Amino acid sequence: MTDLGLTPFLTLSAFLFACGILCFAAKRNAIGILMGVELVLNAANINFVACARFVPSLRLEGQVFAVLVIVLAAAEAAVALAIFLNFYNNHATVDVDEGTELKG
């Protein structure tokens, strides 16, 4: 394990993060955006766990925060889906570009 440093994990998580951002930008389907969010969160989590593994002072804290992030992500997904269902009830679509009521 020692020969596999922290950097590869960080790079992978950066990649996932970028993919998540791209999802935000490119998906018009609300649920697609939600998936992007999940990607971003997972990227963050990879960082946490990798640091927990490779930084001696974070052995516990890294995992703890990863757990917290997972739980919060689940909660966020639930609420987000509820919101989307609501959105769907009102707009008969989940295309976020339709939801422009807040347009200035």
Place this chain on the structure above:
Amino acid sequence: MLDLFRDSPGRLFVAATLLPLVPVVLLVLSGTARNLARPHGRSGGWASSIYWLLGGDHSLKTGGYLTLAAMLGSAVLAVAGLTQYFADAHDPGLSPAQIEARWTERTDWVRIGADRTDHPATALQLGYRIDRLTALLFTMVTVVGSLIFLFSLGYMADEASDQVTDHEVHTDGGHLHRRGRFGRFFLYLGLFAFSMLNLLIADNLFQVFVGWELVGVCSFFLIGFYTERPSASAAANKAFIVNRIGDAGFLIGIAIAFSVFGTLNIQELIARTPADGSTPTGISENLWLAMGLGLFLGCVGKSAQFPLHTWLPDAMEGPTPVSALIHAATMVAAGVYLVGRCFPLFAPDVLLVIAYVGAITLFLAATIATVQNDIKRVLAYSTVSQLGYMMLALGVGGWTAGLFHLLTHAFFKALLFLGAGSVILGLHHEQDLSRMGGLRRKMPVTAYTMLVGVLAISGVPFLSGWYSKDMILADALGFGAAHPRHVLLTVLPILTAGLTAFYMFRLWFLAFAGQPRDRHAYDRAHESPWAMTLPLVVLAAFSLAAGWGWPVWDATASYLGHLLHDGEPAAVAARFGSELAAAHEHHLLAGGLGLLMAAIGLAFAAFMYVARDPTIALEADTPLITLLRHKWYFDEAYDAAFVRPTVALAAAAAATDKRPTASVTDDTEGRRIDPGTLDGALTAVGQLSARLGAWLRTLQTGLVRQYVLVLALTVVVLLGMLTALTRNN
């Protein structure tokens, strides 16, 4: 409970001070609670019931009784404190320092500059200090005050109904009908009493100032008690504003004292000043003068001295007991009391000013009083004149005389006013002397008790007024003898002694003697209820005997006078030793002159209003009388000098702020000035921000993904900056 008072009996006076406040606080708190509870549909429970009991919105008499009870209680406490004080004072076992310690307490209230390092922290303090003057005056105020309260119970009785008709106010539907304000009246009275007492026991100028302002605002409430009457509200405003002028001076004085000496405690200030009245170290001559003059200006305003005397007669608009309270016990006494209390703080020149102001005042007021037909106004001017006497006395070094006169005057002036009130009530709110006459048959008690007061004020021997006025005249004479340049200070008071006798007897003759000039009013006249006559009798007794000592025929032997004399500050003897000595030897001469003048005045009055048909004198119209009727045209002068310019200025200011009228076509004078300048600028700002907002709105596309993109862009930029920075070092 008792040991609370044992070590520091001065707390008796504190308790007596706070007692009249109790009903007020109760009423205010319960009313507040009630109003807080009301919007939620709840009745407010106990709060509203207390409120109701105190006569908050119903005109129940309970509030009045409660306040009276409180006042009586404080009177009792005051008497107890007085006796205790003199027991201490005559206790050989107690050194003055111990007495001082027993009767003085103070605590820091607001610390100022505690963080400053360059000078020690100073503090606004709360505290009390009881000395002879305070104790005596305090007792006087509480006693007279409770008598007046009792009187008001009778006088304001018709306020205690839900439907009061005010005959002075004419609305389109006949007279004004309003709810009675019995409870409110006594609320004000209680507050008034509290403020005055607080002012009396205060040991520092700041607390005095607080009481000062409270007294002012209470007088405002009470003078304007009949709010619906324009004259009443105008008088209230006048009193308030004129007092503000004086208070401004007072504040300046306080500010100087605080900034120079770092303390406002009167005793400390006195300790700093040399006994001979020369300027203390650490303060420039002019500043010292300014401080003295400022303090005195405050007293001028409160005790209605010469330049600012115009408000007092107008204050007659208030209910008569209020006039009695203001004139006799509380408000106007404050000024004289303060001058007495701070006597050592006044430089000799300031004292001279005081003396002259007093002299001018007493003469002016007396002259005006001779021609007034409104019974209360006559009394009002007499008050001003008597206050002038006191000021004069203080100015010429007659510390004892002035304050002695303050005490005695309190009694007989209260008596006179209450008598006047009883007359007015008996005549169903008829105040015009020219329509009275012969009332002694209808209301004997009032008549003869008032006669006592008249005799007392005009200095007839063996009545309280005699002793004090005699002393004042003596001091004035002595001063005149010592300083021939200031002979005016001797002449005016002696002349005025005659004037006083004249107008007071004129009043009594017009009111009670002779034949009734208004048969209708006369028939409806009746004697007042016991609640009003009892105070009259008691006060008559006081004004008869307050000054007595043994032997009674010796004007200098007054016991009260001696009590006061022992409390005289050292500075008096140190500064005015020679004058007082001179006064002592001229005493007999002064008394004789005073009596002579009084006799002349009495005779003249008797000739004009008893021997001759009073109407001739009443209708007489010579330039001099016109001048006097117009009170030397003071009001007109002030009106022209101050009021009109102020009003004009205000109008101009208002004109600049006129709103531009809706239609552009018509052209009010406001539109030319304003939209270009003030509103123009503001409107420009508003429109600018509105446009900015309208532009910013367009950024709000409502497209989530754009927001995300912007967000990501921000992150990228920030991260890039961060990286660049970390790279560099």
Place this chain on the structure above:
Amino acid sequence: MVESLSEVLPHWAAVVLAGAIAAGLIVAFIGGAAYIFIWLERKVSGRIQDRLGPTRTGPLGLLQSLADGIKLVTKEDTAPNAADRFLFRVAPYLAFCAAFAGFIALPFGYQVIGYDLSVGAFFMLAVLSSEVFGVMLAGYASGSKWSLFGGVREAAQVVSYEVPRSLCVVVPVCVAGTLSLSQIGNQQVGWFWNWNVFHDPFTFVALFIFYITATASCKRAPFDLAEAESELVAGFHTEYSGMRWSFFFLAEYASMFAVSGLAALLFCGGWHTGFLPFEPAERFGFWLGNLLNVAVFAGKGFLGVLVMMWMRWSLPRLRIDQVMMTCLKYFLPISCVLLVGVCVWQLFVPPAVSASVRFVLAFGTVAFVFGVVVSAFALRGAGMPPAGELAGVWAKPAGKV
């Protein structure tokens, strides 16, 4: 195993090889088990329905499953046009992989386990619950309303039944104090009253709740709403045929055995007979002892599966709303109560009481089972006619009108 291999191979190769062997064994086991289960299902259903079930193919129709397999393999594998081809193809393998992955952490015996995870129980729950994904995908990708409904029902059902199932798993975990399945198994060594199920009343109830919820999350009858023939033609696998279809059933049987094995491990002493006061693998040596262990464990698992079949063929199917209500209104609160109860029990009940309760439960159960079996044998013939008369066409028994 890895150690013994790494003597002759480099470490990584040893690990890979060990993994490969373990995977092969598991696949083989699943295959064999499925073979037996298919045959068993037919037999059980037949018996319950007064039929013989397969008799012709081989002895007792044992080759029936083989015949089915051949048929399935040779059958044409169609995919509807409306389907999303990619997902349609992926779905069965997803389902199977999930069920298969469950066995990784399932100890068959003393140290006979694919990978001894320290969170084995948790892991099992995780992978078994992710089997539903394949089913949903299948339902969605088929492009058919029937399948879609099936998928949606499956999703709702499984996601909600996961909760009480997990809670019921936590109950014995509270007793054991570890999530590692092998440790839990080791703890229950010895006599059968050491089993968790008899530890206290709550675990006793928890076993049954777990078993029912597990059945539901395996979408077995009476909870097989996802493939309710009476309403949706065949539910999520309406459009499937041939090999892919069979994968779903491999997955189903695999998960059935997995949950039964989980139940056995958590509650019923895992691989322990309950009548040997020692660990066989230590007394009889590793291989011999574990032979016994694996046999016992597999027996317990098969028993569980058998009961599931029994339930399937004897109970009517619930309505979907009933299914959801049963879970959310009854199982969820009950399992919460159980969880709290077991904690309270361990904290506050004095050891004497708990021990006595344990024995009462254990012997009571044994006595009950014994009584049932005895009465069953006593009553045979009265309830069910002997098999011989059922051969061939149904004939009225003589003497009966």
Place this chain on the structure above:
Amino acid sequence: MTLPVVLFALIAVVTAGSALGVVFSRSVVRAAVWLLFSLIGVSLLYFLLGAEFLGAAQLIIYVGGTLVLVVFGVMLTSQGPFAGPRTRPAEWLAGGLLAGALFALIVSASLDLGRPAPPTDQPLPGVGPLGLTFLGVPEQPGEARGLAFLLPFEIVSVHLLVVLVAAAYLARAKKKVAQPPTPGATR
């Protein structure tokens, strides 16, 4: 070139690839499947790193829970064709540029970190210490640990409860029919 490196390489390739799949697949359900693979890859990473509890949690919560929910949502909201609404190439371009820039920046930053001191190969603390940390209980009675993560733990629990209620409230069945989509319509 040891086993962990190989495994990491494999898992990383799978994860990253399926992340790309999430981005570029037009059908939401396919995206979901790719996401599934990606998440499983991440959980495998956790196992590789020795955080078994996290790996299992990732599986049960993401794969068994969140993702099922997502697909559930898709099934409830998708109408007709598998393909969702299209995105303009400009947006793709902008997003791609941004994502690329972000990726580059983060990678450069993480490279700047350099290699931290290689840790001893001791395994990560398991689920036991983790739970004790959450509850703030010291592992051995002797050692002192404040209420380390009790507060976040409680907060998260309450948060979950709130979310439960909120989701139920938001997604409750409306009694009104969904009107046809009117762009920019304000209701």
